[in-house]
Amino acid sequence: MSFHTGEIAVQTRAGVTEEAEKLSSMITPVIKPAAQMLLTTQQLAIASSVDTNGLVWASLLTGQPGFVRVFDNQTVEINCIPIDGDPLYENLVQNGVLGLLVIDLTTRKRLRMNGLARVEGKGQIVMQTTEVFFNCPKYIQLRHLETDTPESREPEIRSFEALTTTEQDWITQSDTFFIASFNPETGADASHRGGYPGFIQVISDNQLVFPDYAGNNMFQTLGNLTVNPHAGLLFIDFERGNTLQLTGIAEVIWDQSRFTTVPGAQRLVEFHIEQVLDTTNASPIRWRFGEYSPANPAVKKESLTT
Numbered sequence: 001m002s003f004h005t006g007e008i009a010v011q012t013r014a015g016v017t018e019e020a021e022k023l024s025s026m027i028t029p030v031i032k033p034a035a036q037m038l039l040t041t042q043q044l045a046i047a048s049s050v051d052t053n054g055l056v057w058a059s060l061l062t063g064q065p066g067f068v069r070v071f072d073n074q075t076v077e078i079n080c081i082p083i084d085g086d087p088l089y090e091n092l093v094q095n096g097v098l099g100l101l102v103i104d105l106t107t108r109k110r111l112r113m114n115g116l117a118r119v120e121g122k123g124q125i126v127m128q129t130t131e132v133f134f135n136c137p138k139y140i141q142l143r144h145l146e147t148d149t150p151e152s153r154e155p156e157i158r159s160f161e162a163l164t165t166t167e168q169d170w171i172t173q174s175d176t177f178f179i180a181s182f183n184p185e186t187g188a189d190a191s192h193r194g195g196y197p198g199f200i201q202v203i204s205d206n207q208l209v210f211p212d213y214a215g216n217n218m219f220q221t222l223g224n225l226t227v228n229p230h231a232g233l234l235f236i237d238f239e240r241g242n243t244l245q246l247t248g249i250a251e252v253i254w255d256q257s258r259f260t261t262v263p264g265a266q267r268l269v270e271f272h273i274e275q276v277l278d279t280t281n282a283s284p285i286r287w288r289f290g291e292y293s294p295a296n297p298a299v300k301k302e303s304l305t306t
Contacts, residue, residue, distance in 0.1 A: 007223030016217040027133045030073040040066045048099030048180030048190035049091035055247045058180035058234035059088040062283040078125040085157035099188035108137035139194035142290035152284040160276040162205040180232035181224035191221045198299040206273040211265035225250050238287040245277040264297025
């Protein structure tokens with residue numbers, strides 16, 4: 001596994017090229033037995049895809065345990081009925097790059113699989129993997145699957161060009177979101193971000209800012225953003241099954257004067273919103289909050305923009 005130019009640029013600027021190189025061997029094109037075993041029990045995944053205008057989207061996928069099924073050591077089948085209005089399936093028909101993050105909130109395990117995908121029918125995606133690797137449990141809040149869930153209702157999706165007041169409140173109270181990115185040469189990727197409520201701030205109805213905490217030093221997300229600033233964010237209302245999808249432009253901020261008062265911040269990311277999709281009843285699955293990650297840095301009230 002070799003890193004692309006964007007990843008190398010960020011690793012170099014962060015001064016972690018040696019650390020990243022030591023970890024590069026963990027990224028392989030094959031789905032090893034430990035990953036295959038994890039997939040047999042999972043019900044939650046985040047997909048990264050790209051539309052015909054180059055906009056990047058993060059989409060929620062849920063299903064019965066094992067809905068991401070392994071065919072062989074480089075092929076998975078994803079069985080999930082698409083939500084009308086979610087761009088994922090149309091994007092894959094036009095552009096087969098797919099980043100997939102499978103995450104278990106009850107154990108804090110997460111697996112990333114990137115590659116090429118094709119739609120083989122309503123609710124079925126087949127993916128050939130080019131990158132497969134586990135991530136550490138940092139910043140993942142513990143959540144428990146609810147056994148008694150309300151009767152499933154049809155999803156309802158609304159589109160906006162900027163955040164409503166309700167959506168802004170949702171974001172400022174969030175402790176988790178997911179980010180999708182895309183490098184035209186190497187493909188799509190989906191990743192997790194977590195912290196205490198308030199770690200992501202709403203600057204205006206079309207601008208957010210959030211800290212980048214210490215991670216695995218490989219910088220897949222920031223590396224992609226360095227090459228291509230288009231990104232997608234996904235917020236999940238775990239208790240109600242609703243989602244908020246944002247697509248826009250992300251800028252990595254390296255100026256330390258901007259984040260010296262932000263505990264744990266290594267950098268900032270500013271996100272400029274171009275489109276919003278707000279979906280109620282996006283998933284029949286519900287999660288109950290357990291506890292915050294012990295890795296979460298504190299959040300101060302000072303604005304991340306000061």
